[in-house]
Amino acid sequence: MKVIKEKHPLVMRWTHWVNFPILAIMIWSGMLIYWANDEYKITLFGHTFFSFFPDWFYNALRIPHRLSEGMAFHFLFMWFFTLNGIFYVLYTIISGEWRELLPQKKSFKEAWLVLLHDLHIRKMAPPQNKYNAAQRIAYTAIIVMGIGSVITGLAIYKPVQFYYLTWLCGGYHFARILHFALTIGYVLFFVIHVVQVMLAGWNNFRSVISGFEVLNEDPKPVIEITPPPPSDEKNIQ
Amino acid sequence: MKKTFSKKQKAPKKPLTIEQKITRRNFLSFGTFIVAGSVAYCGWKWLYNAPEETRTVTAGARAPLRRALNKTELAFRRIFSNNNLVKTYPKEMAAKTVRHNSDIGSEGKIDVDAWKLQVKKHTGEVLQISLDDIKALPKTDIVYDFKCVEGWDQISHWGGVKFSDFISHFKLDAETQLQYVGLATPDKEYYVGIDMPSAMHPQTLLAYEVNEMPLPPKHGAPLRLIIPVKYGIKNLKRIGTMSFSDTRPPDYWAEQGYDYYSGL
Numbered sequence: 001m002k003v004i005k006e007k008h009p010l011v012m013r014w015t016h017w018v019n020f021p022i023l024a025i026m027i028w029s030g031m032l033i034y035w036a037n038d039e040y041k042i043t044l045f046g047h048t049f050f051s052f053f054p055d056w057f058y059n060a061l062r063i064p065h066r067l068s069e070g071m072a073f074h075f076l077f078m079w080f081f082t083l084n085g086i087f088y089v090l091y092t093i094i095s096g097e098w099r100e101l102l103p104q105k106k107s108f109k110e111a112w113l114v115l116l117h118d119l120h121i122r123k124m125a126p127p128q129n130k131y132n133a134a135q136r137i138a139y140t141a142i143i144v145m146g147i148g149s150v151i152t153g154l155a156i157y158k159p160v161q162f163y164y165l166t167w168l169c170g171g172y173h174f175a176r177i178l179h180f181a182l183t184i185g186y187v188l189f190f191v192i193h194v195v196q197v198m199l200a201g202w203n204n205f206r207s208v209i210s211g212f213e214v215l216n217e218d219p220k221p222v223i224e225i226t227p228p229p230p231s232d233e234k235n236i237q
Numbered sequence: 238m239k240k241t242f243s244k245k246q247k248a249p250k251k252p253l254t255i256e257q258k259i260t261r262r263n264f265l266s267f268g269t270f271i272v273a274g275s276v277a278y279c280g281w282k283w284l285y286n287a288p289e290e291t292r293t294v295t296a297g298a299r300a301p302l303r304r305a306l307n308k309t310e311l312a313f314r315r316i317f318s319n320n321n322l323v324k325t326y327p328k329e330m331a332a333k334t335v336r337h338n339s340d341i342g343s344e345g346k347i348d349v350d351a352w353k354l355q356v357k358k359h360t361g362e363v364l365q366i367s368l369d370d371i372k373a374l375p376k377t378d379i380v381y382d383f384k385c386v387e388g389w390d391q392i393s394h395w396g397g398v399k400f401s402d403f404i405s406h407f408k409l410d411a412e413t414q415l416q417y418v419g420l421a422t423p424d425k426e427y428y429v430g431i432d433m434p435s436a437m438h439p440q441t442l443l444a445y446e447v448n449e450m451p452l453p454p455k456h457g458a459p460l461r462l463i464i465p466v467k468y469g470i471k472n473l474k475r476i477g478t479m480s481f482s483d484t485r486p487p488d489y490w491a492e493q494g495y496d497y498y499s500g501l
Binding site: 001002003004017021025033034036037039067068069071072073075076079158159160161163172173176206209210211212214 | 255256258259262263265266267270273274277281297298299302303305306309313316317318321322323324382384385386387388389390465466490493494495496500501
């Protein structure tokens with residue numbers, strides 16, 4: 001028998017989907033800004049493994065000479081990114097949804113089992129509620145990353161006015177590296193997230209739009225009350 | 238008589254089956270999702286293709302984005318304290334080779350002896366100030382992290398006269414009641430507008446030295462603006478004229494779509 005199981009409250013779905021285009025615009029406009037001084041590379045022992053970013057990437061975005069445009073978009077959508085994030089975090093706290101979201105003590109151990117299960121190395125996944133251990137860690141991490149982006153963003157946006165934030169982020173230059181690294185982190189998260197959603201299937205995906213999952217539950221057996229077997233013993237009175 | 242609006246006797250509603258509930262909720266939520274998504278997409282299309290602003294002292298940005306930049310400036314200026322000082326560093330940390338990005342308005346050499354700073358007072362009076370007049374004022378040094386709008390930064394060492402000292406020495410206090418200072422190169426190729434609180438910030442300098450040597454031409458000889466609370470684009474090299482106004486003076490990079498305020 002089919003059963004509707006409520007999963008994601010409206011606010012969670014709303015903030016999730018609003019965040020999607022906002023984050024896309026933030027990453028895109030951030031790239032337009034990064035272009036103006038694209039100095040970051042991954043270098044180990046004097047060998048450059050990767051330079052952000054390859055030429056085809058710049059050609060695809062038609063990046064040159066769009067710094068001012070990137071800044072204008074970035075400084076408009078930062079408001080929406082921040083407000084949406086604050087709204088989401090407040091909601092999870094007030095509604096108690098944080099209980100389903102924050103990693104528990106056992107989550108860090110269990111996350112390995114989930115990973116092994118996802119890689120088809122282990123048959124059984126540990127039991128879970130709304131989110132499994134790996135999801136708890138990943139989704140909490142992405143919120144922390146969002147907060148980190150706002151803080152490092154402010155640190156490089158107004159390093160004089162928010163000097164304490166800049167100091168907290170290890171200085172102007174390091175704050176910029178952090179801000180950039182977090183963006184790379186989002187992109188990696190996004191790739192894994194989308195693959196996982198595709199693997200999890202339609203029911204899971206639908207729940208992030210319509211809020212519920214459809215479960216197939218076996219009809220519960222009617223509880224039979226069997227009379228106790230007759231006893232020879234006399235009732236003590 | 239037949240009643241035109243007689244209420245039909247409705248049959249009591251049957252409770253929806255699970256299947257019907259699922260279909261109904263899917264229809265509503267996916268419908269909302271698609272409608273909201275389309276609205277968002279159209280909104281984006283509108284914003285991305287919005288016409289450019291009417292050319293005033295700013296230009297080059299799409300009209301709604303310029304409005305947003307100006308509003309964001311106001312929002313932040315309301316919460317700012319103008320007394321926050323820019324972090325300074327010991328002299329040894331200053332770069333020996335000071336990076337320079339652009340020569341607009343300061344190409345070639347300049348005859349320093351013939352150079353005069355023209356200060357246009359709001360009364361119409363124009364002061365002609367020589368470099369020696371400026372060097373006679375108390376000197377201030379600053380070693381701070383110069384920040385370019387492109388994203389690079391460099392600790393550099395500048396020496397000159399505090400803007401506020403300059404103002405009080407040349408009896409320009411009445412001008413500081415106005416909201417903006419306009420600066421331009423002698424050839425008028427490069428020009429910036431600075432809001433008065435930023436100009437009067439205690440670390441804003443009219444600099445004539447870099448690394449304790451007279452400014453070389455490429456760093457804006459003989460006199461440039463060092464305004465640590467702004468991006469490099471506002472640090473005008475080779476100042477020729479200074480004026481004051483209550484409306485925003487023209488600004489080279491704001492005309493190219495950059496934020497007028499460009500504060501840090």
